[in-house]
Amino acid sequence: MFKTARSKVQTWITAGAGTIAALFVAGLMGAFGALPAHAPPQLPPGTAVDAGRWRVQPVRAYVSHARVHGVLLKPGQKALVLEADMTNRTAQSDKAYFDVFKPDGIALPDPMPMIALTRDATLTPELHPGMTERMAYVWPLAGDAVVPASVSFGITTEMFKPRDNLYGMPGWFNPYRLGTVTLPVADGQAQGTGS
Missing domain, CATH: 2.60.40 (Immunoglobulin-like)
Structure with missing residues (x-):
């Protein structure tokens, strides 16, 4: 039972870290996507x-x-x-x-x-x-x-x-x-x- 609880906690931590990383990357992509496009020459x-x-x-x-x-x-x-x-x-x-x-x-x-x-x-x-x-x-x-x-x-x-x-x-x-x-x-x- 202790192993099962420990596995669940590790899964939640891993999932939480993955979610945070995904949100961070999405935020960066959104920030770069919002930059003004270069004007054509x-x-x-x-x-x-x-x-x-x-x-x-x-x-x-x-x-x-x-x-x-x-x-x-x-x-x-x-x-x-x-x-x-x-x-x-x-x-x-x-x-x-x-x-x-x-x-x-x-x-x-x-x-x-x-x-x-x-x-x-x-x-x-x-x-x-x-x-x-x-x-x-x-x-x-x-x-x-x-x-x-x-x-x-x-x-x-x-x-x-x-x-x-x-x-x-x-x-x-x-x-x-x-x-x-x-x-x-x-x-x-x-x-x-x-x-």
Whole structure:
């Protein structure tokens, strides 16, 4: 009987120590989890950046008050336009580029931009492997929307996995912000954008 009581006391002590250790570890994990995340880096403008399946180089930003690269605006609208050189780094044609750029600090009526080739105003084309194309990201805005003199554009990338966890198929997953590039914003339609 004495052995049984002693075993019970040892079990309670061991369980109590284990519980205390688990609470301590959980507390540490919670404390580290509550730390602010590091801000994505500020990328230099005019530099090509490998962003997962795309190599991107933001070129210029401006506000258009009329049709731009084939994108029609409604009466009373204007548009924030980002032109960027984009290269498909994969082995197949693709147009999964809608989420690559996102302007920060501007209330967008629709976060999904209209996208066109600048050379011929083709809307949402597939980009072929290894071919660099200049693309125009066009975000329509209300005519009275305030656009600052410079805008930061977040660049989103994805990771390639040869086998995903769900289907065992290759693909691009886990989008995250790679960094931010800040460009001055010119006002008025740039020459040659009214196609």
